[in-house]
Amino acid sequence: MEYRKLKDQDQDESSASEDLESLRGKPIPAISPVELSKWKLKSAVTIALTVLTSSQAILIVWSKRAGKYEYSVTTANFSVEALKCAISLAALARIWRNEGVTEDNRLSAKLDEVIVYPIPAFLYLVKNLLQYYIFAYVDAPGYQILKNFNIISTGILYRIILKRKLSEIQWAAFIILCAGCTTAQLNPKSDSVLQTPFQGWVMAIVMALLSGFAGVYTEAIMKKRPARNINVQNFWLYVFGMAFNAVAIVVQDFDAVMNKGFFHGYSFITVLMIFNHALSGIAVSMVMKYADNIVKVYSTSVAMLLTAVVSVFLFGFHLSLAFFLGSTVVSVAVYLHSIGKVR
Amino acid sequence: MEYRKLKDQDQDESSASEDLESLRGKPIPAISPVELSKWKLKSAVTIALTVLTSSQAILIVWSKRAGKYEYSVTTANFSVEALKCAISLAALARIWRNEGVTEDNRLSAKLDEVIVYPIPAFLYLVKNLLQYYIFAYVDAPGYQILKNFNIISTGILYRIILKRKLSEIQWAAFIILCAGCTTAQLNPKSDSVLQTPFQGWVMAIVMALLSGFAGVYTEAIMKKRPARNINVQNFWLYVFGMAFNAVAIVVQDFDAVMNKGFFHGYSFITVLMIFNHALSGIAVSMVMKYADNIVKVYSTSVAMLLTAVVSVFLFGFHLSLAFFLGSTVVSVAVYLHSIGKVR
Numbered sequence: 257m258e259y260r261k262l263k264d265q266d267q268d269e270s271s272a273s274e275d276l277e278s279l280r281g282k283p284i285p286a287i288s289p290v291e292l293s294k295w296k297l298k299s300a301v302t303i304a305l306t307v308l309t310s311s312q313a314i315l316i317v318w319s320k321r322a323g324k325y326e327y328s329v330t331t332a333n334f335s336v337e338a339l340k341c342a343i344s345l346a347a348l349a350r351i352w353r354n355e356g357v358t359e360d361n362r363l364s365a366k367l368d369e370v371i372v373y374p375i376p377a378f379l380y381l382v383k384n385l386l387q388y389y390i391f392a393y394v395d396a397p398g399y400q401i402l403k404n405f406n407i408i409s410t411g412i413l414y415r416i417i418l419k420r421k422l423s424e425i426q427w428a429a430f431i432i433l434c435a436g437c438t439t440a441q442l443n444p445k446s447d448s449v450l451q452t453p454f455q456g457w458v459m460a461i462v463m464a465l466l467s468g469f470a471g472v473y474t475e476a477i478m479k480k481r482p483a484r485n486i487n488v489q490n491f492w493l494y495v496f497g498m499a500f501n502a503v504a505i506v507v508q509d510f511d512a513v514m515n516k517g518f519f520h521g522y523s524f525i526t527v528l529m530i531f532n533h534a535l536s537g538i539a540v541s542m543v544m545k546y547a548d549n550i551v552k553v554y555s556t557s558v559a560m561l562l563t564a565v566v567s568v569f570l571f572g573f574h575l576s577l578a579f580f581l582g583s584t585v586v587s588v589a590v591y592l593h594s595i596g597k598v599r
Numbered sequence: 600m601e602y603r604k605l606k607d608q609d610q611d612e613s614s615a616s617e618d619l620e621s622l623r624g625k626p627i628p629a630i631s632p633v634e635l636s637k638w639k640l641k642s643a644v645t646i647a648l649t650v651l652t653s654s655q656a657i658l659i660v661w662s663k664r665a666g667k668y669e670y671s672v673t674t675a676n677f678s679v680e681a682l683k684c685a686i687s688l689a690a691l692a693r694i695w696r697n698e699g700v701t702e703d704n705r706l707s708a709k710l711d712e713v714i715v716y717p718i719p720a721f722l723y724l725v726k727n728l729l730q731y732y733i734f735a736y737v738d739a740p741g742y743q744i745l746k747n748f749n750i751i752s753t754g755i756l757y758r759i760i761l762k763r764k765l766s767e768i769q770w771a772a773f774i775i776l777c778a779g780c781t782t783a784q785l786n787p788k789s790d791s792v793l794q795t796p797f798q799g800w801v802m803a804i805v806m807a808l809l810s811g812f813a814g815v816y817t818e819a820i821m822k823k824r825p826a827r828n829i830n831v832q833n834f835w836l837y838v839f840g841m842a843f844n845a846v847a848i849v850v851q852d853f854d855a856v857m858n859k860g861f862f863h864g865y866s867f868i869t870v871l872m873i874f875n876h877a878l879s880g881i882a883v884s885m886v887m888k889y890a891d892n893i894v895k896v897y898s899t900s901v902a903m904l905l906t907a908v909v910s911v912f913l914f915g916f917h918l919s920l921a922f923f924l925g926s927t928v929v930s931v932a933v934y935l936h937s938i939g940k941v942r
Contacts, residue, residue, distance in 0.1 A: 401920070424938060425938070428934060428935055431927065431931055432775055432927070432928050435779075435927045435928050436928070439782050439925075439928075442785070442920065442921055442924075444787035446920050446921075447919050447920050447921075450919075450920055576793075577744070577781075577785065577789050577790050577793055578782070578785055578789075578790075578921065581778045581781055581782045581785075582782075584774065584775070585775050585779070585782075585928055588771045588774055588775050588778075592768070595767060595768070
């Protein structure tokens with residue numbers, strides 16, 4: 257009898273909710289609490305990445321205004337990787353204390369798990385080396401423009417390597433995202449980029465492919481073991497980052513570090529930038545695990561626009577007409593991406 | 600028996616076509632011959648308008664290169680209206696000879712039909728008068744940029760006055776069409792438009808509204824009587840165009856025409872331009888009757904891009920990076936508009 261009553265109640269409730277749905281004309285897709293918390297996590301890491309990326313650019317402007325870089329960039333990069341490693345280990349220590357060591361959060365890993373982690377760091381290293389050579393063919397503002405190839409390369413590699421689908425509308429959105437970002441960065445001298453020699457175009461495309469491949473590969477690594485704790489994955493990622501940056505210090509700045517010390521020329525703002533880069537790096541990892549490369553591209557594009565707007569207030573920058581037009585196009589791209597989900 | 604047989608055949612055919620449909624997984628929407636011929640007509644007038652508009656711009660560049668305007672612009676405008684009128688009458692004469700005079704193709708019309716025809720011509724006149732005053736606030740390249748408000752005003756008035764719906768995607772496409780067209784026209788001096796004083800912005804917006812309203816009103820006139828022959832509608836439209844331009848001649852160029860004659864300063868290229876304007880005007884009317892204002896906006900936007908590309912070959916123009924970016928965005932807008940049809 258008790259059971260019967262409960263059952264009836266259930267039926268009543270479901271028929272009531274059906275009435276509600278038919279009143280609204282179409283059924284409401286049910287969102288499970290798990291999906292909702294996933295969506296919240298995804299949104300939180302995306303917003304964190306956007307804010308960190310834009311504040312990163314603002315710190316760079318600030319540091320440039322304060323004077324030339326006095327520190328060696330390679331030691332700063334190494335410090336960023338070391339800090340990310342330390343943060344990951346600290347987070348892990350806390351988890352071990354609260355939840356104990358499990359299969360998913362233990363630090364040790366088999367060779368077949370670890371062997372893929374150096375690959376993104378290696379790809380970024382090759383890309384950064386190429387960066388020195390491309391300036392023989394393109395000037396710095398031109399390089400900023402060409403860097404937008406990253407958007408397209410990420411989209412294509414995301415499709416080919418991760419085999420994830422974007423809808424027609426999302427592809428259209430992605431193309432105008434690239435055009436909009438480039439438009440927003442236009443300045444009266446941008447047209448010089450059209451005079452880039454053939455070698456410059458090839459290098460820009462190769463660099464975009466390397467960077468896109470590194471991003472897509474990182475996503476593949478993070479998602480291959482969904483249950484694996486992200487801090488362990490980050491630890492391995494950043495350990496190899498440290499190793500590659502140590503090589504860069506030896507190759508490029510060995511004498512300076514030996515003579516003037518590792519932390520020579522570090523100022524308050526340098527330390528701030530290192531912390532900011534470290535946190536953005538962790539945010540990127542989280543976006544890779546809980547969202548994807550496409551979200552990352554949108555996030556950094558919006559961050560670029562945010563940076564410009566904030567710079568108006570902080571540094572008295574002037575926004576160009578091209579910036580307004582580009583921002584409009586980027587905003588529409590974000591909107592189209594969100595309504596164009598594959599059904 | 601004969602009838603029975605035919606009926607069976609019919610059924611067989613329809614079941615065969617059903618099989619074909621189920622094989623493809625989803626039913627193919629049937630296109631009736633009437634719809635197909637409508638679609639063909641719509642495409643033909645759109646392509647005609649695009650080609651005529653772009654060749655119009657090329658003629659303007661050509662005539663500017665050949666030297667200054669020696670003729671009075673008001674007489675040229677009057678000639679365009681007169682030529683359009685003559686072409687409409689010639690077309691009507693042919694129709695009367697072939698089909699006889701009917702209720703739909705007779706020239707005479709009741710007052711309640713004719714009374715609306717002067718309105719678009721009047722709106723364009725007011726807009727053209729304002730054009731002389733806006734240059735007190737904005738320079739010519741700035742005005743070219745501000746003219747892109749026309750796109751947005753046409754979209755809004757199309758929605759409000761004609762009560763026709765665009766889908767979310769089509770609205771997004773329309774916004775980026777406007778941004779893309781403006782981007783394609785950017786040049787290193789465009790940023791000066793941001794210094795436009797308040798009065799300049801207001802006038803630009805008023806002019807965009809006048810022009811948008813004239814376009815939308817013309818569409819309303821042409822479509823109110825779908826069966827009415829388009830040449831009769833054009834005749835009435837252009838007769839009032841002639842009348843308003845006659846007033847403009849008297850107000851602006853009375854002395855010049857009296858002293859030097861009506862056709863003073865006309866060259867071969869002037870005559871070409873008048874013919875081109877007349878044909879484009881008729882193409883616009885046809886787009887209004889058989890397609891709509893939105894199609895017209897897309898058509899003239901694509902024409903603007905075509906003009907630039909053709910000018911590279913004809914006049915050795917250089918295309919800017921902004922042009923490539925704007926063209927990409929406009930192309931995506933055209934694509935999104937076509938896939939975003941309201942279901």
